[in-house]
Structure formats: structure tokens, C-alpha cells
Amino acid sequence: MKIKNLLYTAIASLILFSSCIQELRKDDFKDEAISGLVKIQLKMPQGYEQFSTEGMKILLLDNTSGLEYTVIADANGYAEARVAFGTYSISSESKYTENKTISIFNGMQSGLRLTPEENTANVSIDLKYSKSSQIIIKEFYYGGCQNISTGKNYAKDVYVILYNNSEEVAYLDSLCIGVAYPWNAPTTGKIPEFTDVNGNLMPGAPNSGMGWMFDGTGKDLPLQPGEDAVISLNAIDHTKITANSVNLGKQGYFTFYDPVLTPQHSTPEAGVIPLKGFWKTGPSKSYVISNLSPALFIYTTGGRDIEEFIAQTYTPNPKNPSQALSACLFVEKDNVVDGVECFRNNNDTKRFIPEIDNGFIRTPGNGQGYSVHRKIDEEATAAAGGRIVYQDTNNSSNDFYVRDKASLTEN
Amino acid sequence: MINIMKLKYISIMLVALAVLAGNKQAMAQKNHYSFERIESMTPWLQSYNAAGLVFNVADENISTVYGYADYKDNGFKNYNEAESVTVLGLGTKSYTRLNNFYFYGRFDYSYTFKENQTWLGTVYENGTIAPMLENVPGKVHNESYKLNARIAYKVSDKSAFGITFDYEDAVAAKKKDGRNSNTFSNLNVSPAYTFASEHVNVGLGLNYQYNVENVNYQYYGEATGLHLYYMDGLFMYTSSTIINTMIKERMYIKNTFGGSAQAELKFGKFSFFNQFTALHSNHDLYEDLGLKKRYAVTEEMQYNYNGIIKFNGQKMENSLHLNYSNKESLLYNISNVYEAIEGENNQWQYNEYGKVLRYVAQSESAGAVYHGFIKKDEHLQNIDFSLGFAFCKDTKTQKLYPSEYNQSIYMRNYFANVNKSISIKDYGYFIIGISGGFSDGNGSMLVEKNPIKSGSISVHKDLVETDFLYKTAERYNIGGSIKYSHTLNADKGMSLWIKADYMYNGITMPEVSSANTEILNHFVEDNRHAMKISVGFNF
Numbered sequence: 001m002k003i004k005n006l007l008y009t010a011i012a013s014l015i016l017f018s019s020c021i022q023e024l025r026k027d028d029f030k031d032e033a034i035s036g037l038v039k040i041q042l043k044m045p046q047g048y049e050q051f052s053t054e055g056m057k058i059l060l061l062d063n064t065s066g067l068e069y070t071v072i073a074d075a076n077g078y079a080e081a082r083v084a085f086g087t088y089s090i091s092s093e094s095k096y097t098e099n100k101t102i103s104i105f106n107g108m109q110s111g112l113r114l115t116p117e118e119n120t121a122n123v124s125i126d127l128k129y130s131k132s133s134q135i136i137i138k139e140f141y142y143g144g145c146q147n148i149s150t151g152k153n154y155a156k157d158v159y160v161i162l163y164n165n166s167e168e169v170a171y172l173d174s175l176c177i178g179v180a181y182p183w184n185a186p187t188t189g190k191i192p193e194f195t196d197v198n199g200n201l202m203p204g205a206p207n208s209g210m211g212w213m214f215d216g217t218g219k220d221l222p223l224q225p226g227e228d229a230v231i232s233l234n235a236i237d238h239t240k241i242t243a244n245s246v247n248l249g250k251q252g253y254f255t256f257y258d259p260v261l262t263p264q265h266s267t268p269e270a271g272v273i274p275l276k277g278f279w280k281t282g283p284s285k286s287y288v289i290s291n292l293s294p295a296l297f298i299y300t301t302g303g304r305d306i307e308e309f310i311a312q313t314y315t316p317n318p319k320n321p322s323q324a325l326s327a328c329l330f331v332e333k334d335n336v337v338d339g340v341e342c343f344r345n346n347n348d349t350k351r352f353i354p355e356i357d358n359g360f361i362r363t364p365g366n367g368q369g370y371s372v373h374r375k376i377d378e379e380a381t382a383a384a385g386g387r388i389v390y391q392d393t394n395n396s397s398n399d400f401y402v403r404d405k406a407s408l409t410e411n
Numbered sequence: 412m413i414n415i416m417k418l419k420y421i422s423i424m425l426v427a428l429a430v431l432a433g434n435k436q437a438m439a440q441k442n443h444y445s446f447e448r449i450e451s452m453t454p455w456l457q458s459y460n461a462a463g464l465v466f467n468v469a470d471e472n473i474s475t476v477y478g479y480a481d482y483k484d485n486g487f488k489n490y491n492e493a494e495s496v497t498v499l500g501l502g503t504k505s506y507t508r509l510n511n512f513y514f515y516g517r518f519d520y521s522y523t524f525k526e527n528q529t530w531l532g533t534v535y536e537n538g539t540i541a542p543m544l545e546n547v548p549g550k551v552h553n554e555s556y557k558l559n560a561r562i563a564y565k566v567s568d569k570s571a572f573g574i575t576f577d578y579e580d581a582v583a584a585k586k587k588d589g590r591n592s593n594t595f596s597n598l599n600v601s602p603a604y605t606f607a608s609e610h611v612n613v614g615l616g617l618n619y620q621y622n623v624e625n626v627n628y629q630y631y632g633e634a635t636g637l638h639l640y641y642m643d644g645l646f647m648y649t650s651s652t653i654i655n656t657m658i659k660e661r662m663y664i665k666n667t668f669g670g671s672a673q674a675e676l677k678f679g680k681f682s683f684f685n686q687f688t689a690l691h692s693n694h695d696l697y698e699d700l701g702l703k704k705r706y707a708v709t710e711e712m713q714y715n716y717n718g719i720i721k722f723n724g725q726k727m728e729n730s731l732h733l734n735y736s737n738k739e740s741l742l743y744n745i746s747n748v749y750e751a752i753e754g755e756n757n758q759w760q761y762n763e764y765g766k767v768l769r770y771v772a773q774s775e776s777a778g779a780v781y782h783g784f785i786k787k788d789e790h791l792q793n794i795d796f797s798l799g800f801a802f803c804k805d806t807k808t809q810k811l812y813p814s815e816y817n818q819s820i821y822m823r824n825y826f827a828n829v830n831k832s833i834s835i836k837d838y839g840y841f842i843i844g845i846s847g848g849f850s851d852g853n854g855s856m857l858v859e860k861n862p863i864k865s866g867s868i869s870v871h872k873d874l875v876e877t878d879f880l881y882k883t884a885e886r887y888n889i890g891g892s893i894k895y896s897h898t899l900n901a902d903k904g905m906s907l908w909i910k911a912d913y914m915y916n917g918i919t920m921p922e923v924s925s926a927n928t929e930i931l932n933h934f935v936e937d938n939r940h941a942m943k944i945s946v947g948f949n950f
């Protein structure tokens with residue numbers, strides 16, 4: 001009898017205690033406990049209120065986990081999103097074509113925090129106006145490839161392709177190209193150094209390391225509609241070093257080369273046109289473009305000559321003003337023509353303001369031959385009678401895709 | 412007239428002879444001692460209660476020193492098992508009594524070589540449910556030292572106190588990029604008390620465990636395209652590309668509090684031993700060795716029941732072993748924000764803003780084993796045999812708003828073995844054994860609800876499938892063992908033994924698409940082998 005009672009008590013206890021802790025914590029697993037609510041208000045810029053916010057997609061991106069949520073704004077620019085906890089960048093853009101002018105509205109707010117202790121947030125995004133560019137960045141190959149014979153990473157074959165995306169002749173004369181500071185995108189929630197006291201990115205782009213310009217008097221370097229301009233770090237035939245690389249030593253290509261500023265670069269092949277190096281900071285003997293997460297942009301001097309441009313844009317690093325290496329030429333946003341922000345991880349922090357690039361593009365890794373390439377705008381291409389028109393919403397998340405092999409390897 | 416002194420001497424002689432005869436008999440039986448049998452005769456010896464040492468029915472102290480070599484060749488394996496594992500070990504073990512003090516001690520050293528190990532970021536499998544991992548097959552070397560000590564003091568015929576100290580130190584190192592270096596240590600302290608009466612023995616024990624594991628991934632080579640994976644729960648993961656300047660670290664710290672209760676009923680040859688155990692753990696997971704950022708915490712609750720119903724007849728001992736275990740694990744993700752420290756110039760730190768439940772798992776198992784021991788003497792079987800089964804149910808739920816993933820697995824295991832001893836006069840004896848078993852399972856691999864079509868954290872479907880196929884596949888095993896124990900000194904109970912074990916495992920290969928090399932790499936052959944040879948000296 002005693003044994004039976006003991007056994008029954010034991011069985012009852014086991015039944016009672018199984019799933020005990022799950023029951024105690026079941027409220028922790030409800031949707032309301034594992035998510036937060038974001039209320040978003042989009043506002044068109046002053047003077048452009050006639051453009052509607054209805055139907056505008058709003059993207060919420062968790063910078064830590066890579067989670068993405070999309071909601072649609074109503075005619076009043078309002079939308080609500082229930083999302084997992086995290087730190088979010090919220091962005092939106094739209095494009096309108098009127099009388100051959102493409103108007104782009106985009107805006108972003110980063111660093112929105114949703115935690116179990118702060119589970120609701122109100123966000124207001126002031127959309128910025130910008131125009132689609134005539135000359136755009138078409139492809140950026142920065143990660144290098146694998147040297148077949150050594151098995152090691154080969155990263156000397158970096159190149160950029162610019163493209164005339166319009167129906168009129170463009171001129172490369174005095175167009176400048178650079179990479180933003182810091183050379184690699186900040187990680188783990190850190191913010192870039194060229195920010196204001198509130199932690200917001202300053203209105204422009206910090207050109208770091210060296211300043212490069214297409215050298216011409218005004219109409220020396222035409223770029224026809226649908227034509228490419230290839231600029232490389234080392235203008236040689238890299239396929240002689242490893243077959244899976246590219247030939248960048250072709251006549252008519254351009255290169256970041258100056259015998260004084262970049263003596264460590266390969267001497268360009270005959271027929272390659274060197275860009276003009278007009279500014280440099282730091283002791284480096286080569287031009288540094290990150291293999292991991294560069295932010296590339298093209299810009300103008302705004303009609304100023306080089307000395308005046310340097311004098312007016314030279315900016316010490318706000319966090320390290322005494323360190324010359326981290327100073328930059330801070331290019332005003334109206335002088336930035338186009339930019340593409342490349343990340344290594346989804347949780348990297350942006351260096352470009354929304355007007356330059358409202359998103360980012362990420363390759364799976366360096367040393368594998370990947371490049372980032374602009375998507376074709378099928379509708380605009382058809383309207384242009386077959387001339388390829390690339391997508392340009394000033395958001396590389398939408399405008400770019402990752403190629404398994406750089407396009408010039410197919411030549 | 413009877414000489415009183417002579418009578419005294421004769422009485423003393425008779426008593427001495429009786430004691431000597433008893434001792435000799437006891438020593439003769441000590442030549443047949445094995446630790447397995449001693450622990451089987453007294454269930455308290457394998458309980459959580461160190462004070463239970465006082466119930467040890469073995470008449471003599473016993474100690475052993477041993478060495479072993481163990482080799483496993485895994486033609487089929489789970490995602491985190493190596494292709495082959497070789498273990499070399501040395502150890503010593505002892506049950507000793509000194510007046511009212513009872514001691515148990517064990518020291519074990521082992522060195523392990525693993526070939527083509529993947530997806531293991533901790534020294535031992537399932538060390539944490541939110542590990543950092545990588546998938547490049549490589550050699551792993553492990554080294555471990557384990558020390559187990561129990562002391563009991565018999566206060567009176569009714570009461571005894573005891574305490575357990577367990578300590579383990581282990582290291583593991585992978586020899587190929589991304590190479591991880593792990594150090595692990597575990598400390599367990601458990602004070603206990605027993606109370607004995609004619610028909611009932613009861614015991615209570617408390618338990619505290621602390622274990623910590625450091626992980627450090629480094630990368631020396633030039634190869635590209637390698638990744639580190641940050642996984643949790645049901646194989647949900649993010650990843651980052653490995654570069655040769657990267658160092659990635661983790662620290663896992665676990666605190667466990669618990670207790671146990673024992674009750675043994677004894678009525679003549681019948682006994683019924685019961686043990687209930689409850690353990691609660693908190694496992695803090697940090698992203699660095701400086702404890703600056705706690706990225707997750709796991710809460711675990713485990714209940715166990717073990718019961719042994721025994722009838723110890725003169726010629727045969729029958730016992731029925733019952734067990735039930737229930738373990739719940741909850742994984743919380745910590746919301747960290749990297750913020751500037753107020754008042755400090757350019758100094759940043761991670762601050763926690765709450766935790767979010769991400770994953771819940773429950774594992775229940777129950778089983779029974781019938782064991783028959785036909786005696787040659789109390790310690791050596793003529794024949795012994797076991798017949799048993801075990802059922803296990805695992806359920807897992809992973810949630811990351813708005814997605815939800817569920818998995819359930821049911822496993823069944825049936826097994827039997829028989830051992831026969833053959834004595835070789837007074838020199839020693841052989842024990843020859845055969846065993847066999849069958850297991851299978853079923854369940855629901857992954858029920859997915861994920862309305863987000865792009866950009867969400869991924870579930871590693873290949874690992875989910877490999878793990879599910881491995882656990883639910885039909886498997887059988889058949890094996891044998893042979894042990895020879897040679898008596899070196901019968902009077903002192905010293906013997907030398909050598910044992911060889913072999914186990915063959917077969918599987919009904921699951922159907923896997925030929926394009927899925929990740930899964931196929933874990934089901935290369937339909938068999939695996941395990942063999943072990945060990946030598947020891949008992950005294």
C-alpha cells in the first residue's frame with residue numbers, strides 16, 4: 001500500500017512538473033512580447049507636396065540581424081509596422097518621370113531602437129529631393145579574385161565602370177572619383193566619424209586618401225550615350241597573373257596612376273589614360289580602395305578650380321582632428337553625382353546620406369571574383385529604343401545586384 | 412579440571428580462524444569484483460548522494476588503474492560528429508573505507524583525435540544552443556582531465572553526511588582554418604545526508620555546478636570564401652566572412668542549482684530504490700572573453716526519476732530499472748545597444764535593454780530495463796542478461812517575429828545483451844558478451860510559417876535535415892565483448908584484466924538528393940564501427 005502510494009505520488013509529480021518552466025514563461029513567447037510597433041510618417045520636401053506618398057514602400061532593416069520588413073504608406077504618408085526587436089534603418093524612395101526629368105524622393109532614418117523595454121517608436125522621415133544622374137556608376141569590382149596557382153586572394157585588379165545613362169553626350173572632364181571615409185564600413189553599431197553633434201551624417205560625402213579627376217579642358221573626354229569608361233587601380237593585363245582575372249590594360253581605359261603619388265601601382269599599358277591625382281593625405285604609396293566594404297562616389301568641384309576646391313572642402317576628422325591621415329575633402333551633397341555603398345555585413349553602418357545612396361549592396365565575400373553591377377531598367381530601356389538604361393533610384397539595395405564574375409572577365 | 416586460560420586461547424583461535432575464513436572468502440570474492448557489479452548491487456553509489464557511500468555492500472576496498480584505446484569509424488554521422496574518433500586514456504578509480512569514513516575517487520585523463528570534424532564550436536557536442544560554428548572539415552585534438560571525489564562520514568548507524576567534488580578541465584583545438592581553440596572547466600559540489608532505518612533509507616542532497624567555456628577562432632591562411640556561423644536553437648543563423656585578421660571569441664558561463672531526494676524501501680530480499688532530481692541552470696553567453704556583451708542567455712530545467720526494483724534471490728538477482736527524464740530549454744536573445752559612456756571621451760560600451768524569448772525546446776525520455784543476474788557468487792555472474800527499451804520525444808519551437816518554426820521527433824530504442832563467465836580454475840575467468848539493439852524514429856522535420864520573403868535570418872535547412880534524418884533513421888547494432896581477468900594474488904585480491912569491445916552499427920540509408928552534398932557528406936556509408944581495448948589492474 002505504502003509502495004503504491006509512493007508510486008502514484010511520483011507519477012503525479014512528474015506529470016505536474018513536466019513543461020513547468022514552459023508554462024511559467026509562455027507569455028514571453030507571445031507576439032506582443034517578441035515584437036515592437038513602429039509608427040512611421042513620411043513627409044514630402046517643401047515645394048514638392050504635389051507628389052503623393054500613397055503606395056510608397058517603406059523598408060525597415062535590422063542592422064544587426066539582417067531582418068527586413070516592408071510596409072506601404074497611405075496618402076498621408078503614414079504606415080505602421082510590427083517588427084522583431086532590434087536596431088533599424090528605415091528608408092523609403094520613389095521616382096517620378098516628368099518631361100524627361102527623373103525626380104527621386106528618398107529618405108532614411110537609422111539607429112531606431114526597439115527593445116523589450118522600449119517596444120514602440122514614432123518615426124518621422126523627411127524625404128529629400130534629388131535627380132537621376134547622367135553619368136552613373138555601372139559596375140564596381142573591388143573584392144578581387146583567387147589566384148589559381150597560389151590559392152591566395154588576388155586584389156590588384158580592382159576597377160570601376162562609369163556609364164552614360166542618358167540620351168545626350170556627357171563629358172568626363174573635371175569629373176572626380178573617390179571613396180568615402182572610413183575605408184571600411186563601421187561595424188557593430190559604431191557610427192562614422194563625419195557626423196554632427198546629434199550623430200547624423202553631415203550633408204555630403206567625405207573623400208578620403210586621395211583626390212582623382214578626369215583631366216580635360218571641358219570637352220576632351222566625351223562619353224556617348226550607352227558608353228562605358230573603365231577606371232582601374234592597376235592598368236595591366238591581370239589575366240597573365242591569374243586566368244580568372246581581367247585585362248585592364250586596354251587602350252581607352254583610365255587608371256588611378258601617378259608616378260609620384262602612387263609609385264606602387266603597376267605602370268599602365270600604352271594607351272591607358274591616367275587620371276589626375278590632385279590631392280593626397282598620408283604617406284601611402286598607393287591608392288587605397290577597400291576590398292571588403294568601400295563606399296565609392298563620383299563628384300564635381302562645383303565649378304571651382306582645384307586649389308579653391310581643396311581649400312573650401314578640406315575637413316579634419318571631427319573625432320581625430322590632429323590625425324592628417326583621417327582628414328578628407330568633404331564634398332557638398334549637391335556636387336555628388338552618384339555613389340554606391342558596399343557593406344561586408346548587414347549590420348554595418350552607412351557612410352552616405354540618403355540623397356547619395358539610400359541603401360547598400362553586399363557581396364558574399366572578397367577574393368572570389370564578385371562584383372556589384374547596376375540593374376537594367378527594362379521599361380526605360382524599351383522607351384529608349386534599345387539603348388540600355390540602368391536603374392537609378394539612388395538606392396543601391398534596389399539598383400544593384402551581385403555578379404558571380406566581374407563583367408570584364410567575359411571579354 | 413578445565414583450564415580456563417586454555418579455553419580462552421581456544422576460543423580466541425576459533426574466532427580468529429572464523430575471521431580468517433571469512434576474510435579469505437571475502438578476498439576470494441574480491442578477485443571477482445568489478446565496479447559495474449558493485450555499483451549495481453548498491454544503487455546509492457551511482458546516485459547524486461555522496462552519503463550513500465555508507466550503504467556499499469562490498470566487503471572489501473577496491474581500486475583499479477586502467478588504460479584504454481577507443482576507435483570509432485563513422486560511415487554515417489550527425490552534422491556535428493567527426494568522421495573518425497580515436498581516444499587514448501588512463502585512469503584510476505577506488506572505493507575505500509577507513510573506519511567511519513567512506514571514500515570514492517576517480518581520475519581520468521584522455522586524449523582524443525578527431526578527423527574531419529565540422530559544425531562543432533564547443534568541446535563537447537551540444538555545449539550550448541547558441542554557438543559560433545564553422546563548416547570546414549578539419550582535425551580536432553581534445554584533452555581532458557576529470558576528477559571525481561566523494562567522502563561520506565557515518566555519524567551513527569542511522570545518519571551519515573557526505574559531499575561530492577567533481578572537477579573537469581578540457582581543451583580542444585582545430586587544426587584547420589577557421590580554427591577554434593576551446594578551454595572548458597566544470598566544477599560540481601554536492602553536500603548530502605542520509606538517514607537509515609530497518610526498512611527505509613532516505614537521503615537528501617543539494618547540488619551546485621559551475622562551468623565555463625572559452626572559445627577563440629583564429630585564421631592564419633590565405634584561403635577565401637570561408638564563413639563563421641552564429642547559430643541558435645533550430646539552426647537559425649547569420650554568418651560573416653572570415654578574414655585573416657579576424658579573431659572571434661566567445662565565453663559561455665553556466666550556473667546550475669539543484670537537489671535530489673532518495674528513498675529506498677527494503678523488505679528482506681526485496682528493495683525499491685528511488686531517486687528524484689531537479690536541476691535549474693542559467694547559461695550566459697558572451698561575445699568576448701572580457702564579458703562586455705552578453706548576447707544570449709539560456710534557462711534550463713531538468714527533472715529526472717530513477718527507480719530500481721530488485722529481488723535478490725539466493726541464486727539469481729532480478730532487477731527492473733525505470734527512468735524518466737524531462738528537460739526544458741529556453742533561449743533568450745539579449746537586446747544590446749552600443750552606446751557612448753556618459754561623461755567619457757570616445758568610450759563606448761554595450762548596454763542591455765531586455766531579453767526576448769527566441770527558442771523553446773523540450774526533451775522527454777522514459778525507459779525500462781530488466782536485468783537478470785544468475786550468480787556464481789555475489790560478484791561474478793554465471794550468466795547475466797538485460798532487456799530494455801527507451802522512448803524519447805523532442806519538440807522545438809523557434810520564433811523570430813513574424814516567423815515560427817516547429818519540429819518534433821520521436822525516437823524508440825530496443826536493446827538486449829547477455830554475458831557469460833567462464834572460470835579458468837583458480838587462475839582467472841573470462842566474460843564473453845553479445846549485445847544487439849534496434850532504433851528508429853519519426854516526426855515532423857520542420858513546420859515553417861514565415862511571411863517575410865527576403866532578408867530574414869535563415870534557417871540552415873541542410874543541418875535541420877541531417878539532424879532529423881540521423882535521429883529518425885532505422886538503425887541496428889550488434890556487438891560483442893570479451894574480458895579476461897587473471898588473478899595475480901588471490902590473498903590480496905589483486906587481478907589483472909584485459910577487455911576488448913566491438914560494436915557494428917548499420918543504418919537504412921535515408922533518401923537524399925544527389926545534389927545536396929552537405930547532407931550526403933554525413934551519410935557516406937551505411938555502417939559504422941566502434942572498437943575499444945582496455946587493460947587494468949584491480950587491487
